[in-house]
Amino acid sequence: SRMYRHHVQRIRRFYSGKMDVLREACRLVGADADWHIPRSGIYAYRELAGRSGDKLVGRLLERGLRVSGVDDCYLPGFTHSGGLRLCVCNADDDQLREAVALVEKELAGLSRSGRA
Numbered sequence: 001s002r003m004y005r006h007h008v009q010r011i012r013r014f015y016s017g018k019m020d021v022l023r024e025a026c027r028l029v030g031a032d033a034d035w036h037i038p039r040s041g042i043y044a045y046r047e048l049a050g051r052s053g054d055k056l057v058g059r060l061l062e063r064g065l066r067v068s069g070v071d072d073c074y075l076p077g078f079t080h081s082g083g084l085r086l087c088v089c090n091a092d093d094d095q096l097r098e099a100v101a102l103v104e105k106e107l108a109g110l111s112r113s114g115r116a
Helices: 002-028 053-062 093-113
Strands: 043-047 083-087
Touching: 002 093, 053 083, 053 093, 083 093
Parallel strands: none
Antiparallel strands: 043 083
């Protein structure tokens, strides 16, 4: 129906805007090469390049940012690089910018302390 097509287009534009905000935030902190951000969708992915996702998820949760690791997205025993998933559903644009900055700050802190 026409209403459904209109709804799908509206939702796609909405989430495309969220991903645009994330892309710009990543560019501003110099981390755009480490994030995988689709044109539209509800999740962005931050590659961790061998660093511990569990430690980072815990540190971010302590600071009020809920992200998830990607281990549960793979079959047991399937080799994959670590990463974080950031959901944009309940975040406004400023919260998305703050989230990217906080993830990058915590990653830098883990790298400096050798706890990555």
